[in-house]
Amino acid sequence: MNKVEVSNTDRDVAIGTTSDTVVVANFDVEIIQELEQGPPGPQGPMGPASTVPGPTGARGSLWFEGAGAPSGIVGAQENDNYLDTTNGDVYNFTIGSWGSPVGNIRGPQGIQGIQGVQGIQGVKGDTGTRGSQWYEGAGAPGTISGALDNDNYLNTTNGDVYNYAGGSWGAPVGNIRGPIGPTGSNNDPNAVHFDATQPAITVAQKSIARANVYAAPLDALAYNGMQFNGTFEVNQDPGVGGTTTHGAHFCDGWCLYNIGTAGGWARALVQAMFPGAGAAMGLEFSVGQASIGANEGYGVYQVIEAYRMARLGLGTAACQPMVLCFWSQHARPGLYSGSIRALGLSPAMTFVFEYTQAAANTAQWNVISIPPLTSGGPGGQTNGAGFYLQFTAAAGTGLRGAPGWQAASGVVASTNQINGAAAATDRFNIGNVCLLPGNEAPTSDRAHLLLRPYADELRTAMRYWETGGFAIGGISGTALNRNFQFTLPYKERKRTTPTALALSNLSLTRATMSIYGASIDNIMLYASNTTSNDDWFASGNWAVTARMS
Known part of the structure; x- marks a missing residue:
């Protein structure tokens, strides 16, 4: 054993490991002893789990499918694939595009199989017994060859029925005609006439007549009206404030026509102005305009989708007529007008209609018959504009035309139209609008029953x-x-x-x-x-x- 004394002046001491060594010191000192490496110690405990999640891996390739070539697929990325279920073509999304098909999942058509052997013909069955037969003729039956028991015969002259029994027709066993009804009268005031002018009848008589006449032809028109929101009740936007802007909506489906200085303001009025309706259209003027410029005018209009009027067959030989029905109440009596402009025809055609407001601020029912338009079509069946239906309060000379169909696109009123926007006190109210195919129109006391209910009109309004x-x-x-x-x-x-x-x-x-x-x-x-x-x-x-x- 070697003994080494170390003082505080010594800095580095190295000791070999070939013999035992003792270090003696009278102060604190760090001793480093180099020995042979011992065996490995036991494994330490596992550290705590990490609380930081790893990064999200990249999305893998996706498959899309659809009938036809791929188009407008949101979220498609490189190496995504698409299957055309119509023909089996496979596309790969590369450099921002689907490109051309890269393959097809369908194999070639197989060869036709061998036709099977025809089976043997079955044994013919026995002839069945003939059943009862009917004979007919003008007059009583004579000798009929082949007649059997329980056959029958009809005398077409008087309706008598005979039965063949015991080899004979015998006497009639019945008759297919009922008793003769009482003789009718063409002058009965309680009857509904189809071949003559209907006489005046009371409300009670009308109710009796309706109970005895098939009601579907009129009542079914409720869901065939080409307009929507004819009661002006659906008003998702802009609400009760309406609009003063030309071409803007003042409720669902209806827009303001406002060109001039009268200060037109259109809105849906939530009030029972007309029978059976909870709202109506109101057009008023902040200052009025006594003299209307040639291309100035005021009114309200609806753009009707072409799909809704395609059933008319407009512009063809089979075109159907139309009936326009509505309530009006205007502050200024006189002759008013409006127009129906049909798009998609060559040339564009407009029908100008007229009606007379008989008394100031008084509700009245108006019915306009519109004859079929049999040339210039057919009109397009699209989701774009098909009709412009307009009610006009005032219009200048450049916007007027003669009543009836005419080749024009900018006409919104009749040449006889009065100025219903001349003063700030003028009011122009319309309600319960129906534009129906055919030539049948409801009466004023039943008109509101033909309009679609609010919930159905709301669904139509949400399409737009x-x-x-x-x-x-x-x-x-x-x-x-x-x-x-x-x-x-x-x-x-x-x-x-x-x-x-x-x-x-x-x-x-x-x-x-x-x-x-x-x-x-x-x-x-x-x-x-x-x-x-x-x-x-x-x-x-x-x-x-x-x-x-």
């Missing part, structure tokens, strides 16, 4: 304009401005791809809200978090429009 609400929230991660996309389906499929309007009534907590896009079936929104590792929330209203004006 719809709004809804949303509320979404969550807890964000460490990243800021992460997009959280969600899709809201419409209640009704839209006429065409709509325009998404600005979000409204927004309430945002640590988030922003944006519109990603709108399709014919749904609107897509997305929210973004503005803080990390915290909850966020967004709510508000969306709206889309596919209206025609």
Whole structure:
């Protein structure tokens, strides 16, 4: 054993390991002894689990499918695939495009199989017993060759029926004619006449007549009307305030025609102005205009989708007539007019109609018969504009035409139209509008029963304009401005791809809200978090429009 003394002046001491060594020191010192490496120690305990999630892996390749070649698939990425279920073609999404088919899942058609051996013919069955037969003739039956018991005979002259029994026809066993009814009268005031002018009958007699006449031809027209919202009750937008802007909607389906200085203001009035309706159209003027310019005018109109009037066969030899029915109540008595402009024909055609407001501020029922238009068509069957139906309060000379059908596109009134916008006190009210195919019109006391109920009109209105609400929230991660996309389906499929309007009534907590896009079936929104590792929330209203004006 070697003994080494170390003082505080010594700095480095190295000791070999070939012999035992003892180090003696009178102060604290770090001793490093190099020995041979011993055996490995036991394994230490496992460390705690990590609380930080690993990064999200990249999305793998997806398959899409549909009838026909791929088009407009949202979210498609490189190496995604698409199957055309119509013909089996396979497409691959590369460099932002589906390109041409890269293959097909269908194999070649197999060869035709060998025809099987025809089976042997079966044994012919026994002839069955003939059943009872009917004979007929003018007069009583004579000798009929082949007649058997229980055969029958009809005398077409008087309806007598004979039965063959015991080799003889014998006497008649019955008759197919009932007793003769009482003789009718062409002059009965309680009868409904189909071959002569209907005499005046009371309300009670009308009720009796309706109970005995098939009612479907008139009542069924309720769902055949080409207009919609004829009662002006559906008003999703803009609401009770209406509009003063030319070409803008003042309720669902109806727009304001407002060219001039009279200050036209149209709105849906929530009041029972006409029988059976809870609303009506009201057009008034802030200052009035005593002299109307040649191309100035005021009124209201509806753009009717071409699909809704395609059943008329407009412009063809089979074209059907129409009947326009409506209530009116105007402050200024006189002759008023309007027009129906048919698009998609060559040339464009307009029908000008007239009606007379008999008394000031008095409700009256109007019926306009519109003859068929048998040339210039057929009109297009599209989801675009087919008809413009307009009621005119006033119009200049450049916007007027003779009553009836004419080759014109800018005519909205008759040459006999009065100025119903001459003063600020003028009021122009219309309600319960029906534009029906055929030549039958309801009477004033039943007209409101032919209009579609509110719920059905609301569904039709949503084809052109719809709004809804949303509320979404969550807890964000460490990243800021992460997009959280969600899709809201419409209640009704839209006429065409709509325009998404600005979000409204927004309430945002640590988030922003944006519109990603709108399709014919749904609107897509997305929210973004503005803080990390915290909850966020967004709510508000969306709206889309596919209206025609």
